[in-house]
Amino acid sequence: MGVTKRYIHSDYVNDIAITAKVFAHPARVAILKYISEQGSCICNDIVDEIGLSQATISQHLAVIADAGLLKGTFKGKAKCYCINMETFENFRVLLNSFFITTKSKCC
Amino acid sequence: MGVTKRYIHSDYVNDIAITAKVFAHPARVAILKYISEQGSCICNDIVDEIGLSQATISQHLAVIADAGLLKGTFKGKAKCYCINMETFENFRVLLNSFFITTKSKCC
DNA sequence: TTTTATAATCGTAATATTGCAATATTACGA
């Protein structure tokens, strides 16, 4: 065991969990926040900004990118990152739908 | 290593990550969804509803409860769960603030 | 008091995640 049993859940539930997981690590939140604050793209100022090794940042970037949240363009030898706002907006809507539809009359 | 370095990040960033983590597992999303659908409280129908063992469900419930998202009342031998909508709403607002404030002009 | 139903906890195995050093790759400029 130790494996998440995704197959027992609906797609909707799995989608929410997978989406939330991207934001479930402070380094990834910080990376997205930093890119956002820089307005447009940057390179490995992220490594300087956040106190983690280049390897670790690169891994987190890969997780964010796999989720479809990054657009990258090579600008010289550096890579220019920016947020794919379309996917980002989809994520917002998905999570918000979950929050909005959840109700509970307490006992 | 293997430990998330929370201390290098701001409280805001850590709060978002901790909040998102609650929803980062499909079982927890499914539990919340089920409680919500039942309107008010239930007991261990959750175990029957979701295909996980009682011990596992209990663990996930503990994670949700630790986040402040559950209210429980003992009703007979069974325990009655419901969602703490105040905390839930706070979570919604926190995550939404992050989504709303994030911008990016792509390269 | 004993039984029974319900839920929490313990112990443990399997797997996932985090983080980093070392190394590879990629792309540019000299």
Next chain:
DNA sequence: TCGTAATATTGCAATATTACGATTATAAAA
């Protein structure tokens, strides 16, 4: 082509998470 800067990948150690059986607590009912 070589050297160099920027990123990605690999391999590994430490830790966290997930899941479950077994056990333990708890409270109502018999």
